[in-house]
Amino acid sequence: MPRGERPLGPEDTALLRFAGDLRRLRDQAGKPSYRELARRANYSPTALSDAAGGRKLPSLALTLAFVRACEADPAPWTKRWRELAAEHAQPLHPNSPYPGIEPFTENDAKHYFGREFLVEQIVESVRVRPLTVVFGASGSGRTSLLPALDDAVVVTPGENPVEDLAAALAGLFATTTADVLAEEIRQDPDHLRLRLRQHRPGLVLLVDDAEKAFGADDFTAAVTRCPHVVLAVRADHRQRWHELGAGGDAAEITVEPMSADQLRRAITEPAAGIGATVETAVVARLVADAANQHSLPLVQQALAETWRRKRGMTLSLAGFEESGGAEHAVARAAETFFAGLGEQDRAAARQVFLRLVSVRRDGIARRRAPRPLDVDADLLDRLAKARLVTLTEDGAELTHDASLRWPRLAAWIDEEGENLRTHQQLVTAVELWEASDRDPLALYRGVRLRKAKELGEFLTVQERRFVDISARRETRRSTALIAVVAVLIALVPGTVVYALSNERKITELAGRELGGKAISASEALMEQRRPYADKYALVGYRVSPSPEAEKVLRLANAVTRGIPFTGTPKDDADVVVAPRGDMAAVTDADGTDRMWSLDEDEAVPGKRFADRHRVVELAERRAVTKDHTGQEHLWAVSDAGDITHLSALPDRFRTLDLSPDGSRIVGKVGGAGDAGLPTPDETEHAELYDLSDPRFPRRLPMPVRNPETVALSHDGRELATGTWDSDAGTTKIEFWHIGGTYEPASPALSQNVYVRSITYSGDGRWLAVEHSPESIVEVWQRVPSGTPVLRARLETTLRSGARVTFASEDRVAVVRDNVFEVQRLYASDRSPDRLVYVVGHGNSTRAVHRAQHDDFLVRSGGRDPELLPYELDAGAIIKRMCEKDGARLTDSEWVKSFGEVERVEVC
Missing domain, CATH: 2.40.10 (Thrombin, subunit H)
Known part of the structure; x- marks a missing residue:
């Protein structure tokens, strides 16, 4: 007989209450045995029994497995576990390599990684310039850059900047006090410069949050005249700094978001420095969440919380998930901030959060790009200090996507969903109005204007002006509009709206005739760029399915969604x-x-x-x-x-290729030849640059001095070069691993033609080689450490240059002049299948595959810059049209087109 559970006794601690509630949860589930729970939860009976034992806090994973085995909702238990874990987590040891949400100090310099090049840039600037201004968005880490200088004093101005300056420096001068020094600075701002030159000529004065003192002229004058000064200024105050005119020939350095490689070093190196490790899964999660964003404080906070829960000297994925990661850090910071506000400030903060959110037509909420907000500056400053909002040169934005999952904000978004969608449409309308030089035809009217008026506090000053101007124009148009409508009503009965047929009353059409008529109507509407081409194409496809009907459906869908x-x-x-x-x-x-x-x-x-x-x-x-x-x-x-x-x-540099991830660029310096066969130029040579620090591109060794054509892989780590041998009439294509050095990546490929272009697939599995002047495209399958294998030869009657793009599922898209085609490739001897061949679309634009929508963006042809989203899956097209209620012709449209023929339901 199994032994009964040990009694818990009085539940007088949070841990015992937690264990008691787990036991009661098991009772409510019918009190299954721990052996049965183990079968459901995939944990041992002993581990599950210990979870409800009350002696120690079980892991989050074990707790949730217990809860799910009892068929309960894990969400409230996750929240409760994290609250209890915060009480039981180890205190942050002084030896922690992560400072959390606070900026790095002088004592943290040994843990500061990922910004080494930027630090060197500041140090070099201080050496050659008296004044350096470091601009960075809130949370970008600009303050943490300052302790890198050795002989330095940090000044953080407050309400009385001159007094703060004097207090920080008085100790340097034995014969004065802070009050005396402050009075001297007020009387003569140049006095501080003279004192420093006399007593500490090498001292660097670091002014943090310098924007707080921009209104204090005596402080600004005294500081900017000193021999060595670094000002850290929040990016949204850059314009104010320029308006002060105090910079002279100051060096300006901008702190950009950390790249993936920089962030990876900032995560792993501090731990490695004290003999600890960070699991790869933790690094991958944080890099995916925060690379190229101003989210460094949140990353540091998540790492500090994970450090509290480390296993030995390892920051594990389990500990990271128990801490809640960046999402929990944001939610906790937001709740703490919101709880400290009064009722009026809470309403204002709610409005700020909602203004920084947009809701797409599919209902998905996302962060807005940085935008100016006409709200209380003090509230924005406090939100930035709490790391909830990032303030950039272009305005404010939510610091991280995790903000959207903060339960309170998620509830607000649900409440205001319709208003947010309306507001997003208004924002787009205002941008288009401004972009069209405020064309009156771009103003709102009718239902859209009425809905915009109802937005109230959502409106910024600019948006409110747009609505007011639209309302005034609507009033002026009302009388004229009535007259115009009357004229239109008189004209409509005699107008052939769609030019589909002169026969209004056709009593019977065979399926093929009806389908053919619908397809013809669709093609006519596409030609005229008029609405409903996709609706008619869908009728034709449903009535009489055929490859031709499917082709028209795909094309009509692309044109309609142009x-x-x-x-x-x-x-x-x-x-x-x-x-x-x-x-x-x-x-x-x-x-x-x-x-x-x-x-x-x-x-x-x-x-x-x-x-x-x-x-x-x-x-x-x-x-x-x-x-x-x-x-x-x-x-x-x-x-x-x-x-x-x-x-x-560099001067005379012309780009040949930029890796899609933006990490490497290759080009030529010297004489520029025309397209086609090469013209020798002894001065011309190729140069390759690493863009890890894009303000100072770093030149890398180039394996071939002057290739005729080059291509970079998606991640910039491999380079393909094509070198033309005019005597032999061949092009030698070589593949190189590139970095501080270079080495062959695979055997070379020889072509008995002049190669005009080379294109890598995103995953590196395929390579497209275009011949000149025939514009034949050969597609080669890459073989690890082996010679590429020819898999497809895409010929054409057109001799214009081909622009090649690879997509998912082994598809390759080629655009030649105005022809767009897609082929499916096979890693065998099977010939490729042509999926698409469309004439009249392409025109000087490479087809770009959008993985998030699984379609290709292709130029519409002609002179119009419009892009067509071309989707290949007819089933997906029909599903989207039916879901959006955009598939069904109205009764009047059906009758106009097909007379009394019985309606065909397409969805």
């Missing part, structure tokens, strides 16, 4: 789409490129590059532009609304 660039782009504009299809650079009418954010079926305008800059290459978080002189420049592109000039590339 993504226009409204307002500013000129005809025949250049269009460059980012590798993931989430952004595009499009040329405005004045010849300057503008960034656009691409959603599923819409484009939202963002920032423009510098005057007359055109985008040459666009990668993840990086862009290369060429100015009107031919000089190329490197830019940071966080999103369409956040672009920053980083550096000019």
Whole structure:
């Protein structure tokens, strides 16, 4: 007979109450034996019995397994476990390598990793310039950079900056006091400079949160005249600093978000320094969550909490999950912050959080890009200090996606979902209105205007002005509109709306005739760029399925969902789409490129590059532009609304390839040859750069001095070079592992033609080689350490250059002039299958595969810069149309097109 449970006794501690509730949960489940629970939970009976024993806190995983075995909801138990774990967690030992949410201090310098190059940049700037200004978003780690200097004094100005300055420095001068020094500075700001030169000429004055003293002229004058000064300024105060005019020839350094490699070092190196390790799964989770974001304090906080729960000297995934990671850190910080507010501030904070959230049409909430907020500056400062909001040069944004899962904010989003969707549409409308030079036709009217008026406190000053102007225009239009409507009503009966047929009353059509009629109608509407082409194509496909009908359905769906660039782009504009299809650079009418954010079926305008800059290459978080002189420049592109000039590339450098992840760039310096067969130029040579620190690209050794064509792999770690031998009439393609040195990555490939371009697939498994001048594309399968194997030869009657893109499921897309085609590849002798061949679409734009939507973005053809989202799966197209209620023709549309023929239900 099994032994009974040990009685718990009085449940006078939180741990005993927790154990008692676990036992009662088991009772409510019918009191299954621990052996039965073990079968359900996949834990041993002893472990489950100990979990309810009350002697120690069980792990979160064990607790949740117990709860699920009792068929209870794990969510409240997760919350309760974390509250109890916070009480039982080990205190943060002084030897912890992670400071948590607080900035690094002088004592933490040995644990500060990932920013070494930036620290060196500041040290070098201090050596050659009297004044260095470090700009960084809140939470970017700019304050933590300051302790890197040896002989330095840190000053943090408060309400009385001069007194704070004097208090920090008085100890350096034996013959004065803080009060006396403060009075001297007020009377003559230059006095401090003279004292430092006399007593401590090498001292560096570090001013943290310098923006707090921008209103104190005597403080600013005294500080900026000192021999060696570093000011740390929050990025949203950059314009104020420039308006002060106190910088002279100050060096300006911007702290960018940590890259994945930098963040990985910041996570692992501090632990390694004291003999501890961080499990790879923890590193991967944190890097995925926080790379390229200003989230370093949250990462440090999550690591500090994981350190409390370490197993020996290992920061394990179990400990990380028990701590709740960044999500729990954000939720706890948000609840603590919110609990400390009064009722009025709570309402204001709620409004701030909601203004920084957008809800897409599919109902998914996401963070907005940084945007200015006309709210109390003190409240924003407190939110930034709590690491809940990040303040950048472009405005405010939620610090991390985990904020969206904070239960209180999630509830607010549910309550205001409709308003948030309406507001998102309004934001887009305002941006389009501004981008079109405030075209009156872009203003709101009717139902959209009424809904916008109801947003109330959601509206910013700019949005409220847009609504007011729309309302005034609506009032002026009302009388004229009534007259126009009357005229239209009179004209409609005699108008052939869709030009589908002159026969209004057809009593009977065979299925094939009806399908053919619907397909013809769809093609006519596509040609005229008129609505409902996809609806008619769906009727034709449902009535008479065929490969031709499926082709029309796919094309009609793409045309109907076409993504226009409204307002500013000129005809025949250049269009460059980012590798993931989430952004595009499009040329405005004045010849300057503008960034656009691409959603599923819409484009939202963002920032423009510098005057007359055109985008040459666009990668993840990086862009290369060429100015009107031919000089190329490197830019940071966080999103369409956040672009920053980083550096000019070397003189006469022209980009040949930028790795899709933005980590490496390769180009040529010297004479530029025309496309086609090469023209020898002795001065021309190739150069390869590492962009880990994009403001200072680091030149890498180039394995081939002057190849005719080059290509970088997706991660920038491999380089393919094609070298033309004119005597032999062959091109030698070589593959190189690149870094501080280079070495062959696989055997070379010889081609008996001149190779115009080389393209890697994202996973490195495939390689496309385009021949010149025939524009034949050969696709080779990469074999580890072996010679590539030819798998496909894609020929064409067109001789224009091919632009090749690889997608998932071994698909390759090729655009030649105005022809767009997709082929499925096979790692065997089987010939590729042609999935798509469309004439009239393509035109100077590479087809970009969007994995999140599983479609291709292709230019619509002609001079219009519009992009078509081309989906290959007819079933997915029909599902989307039916779910969005966009598949069914109205009764009047059906009758106009098909007369009295019985309706066909398409969904």
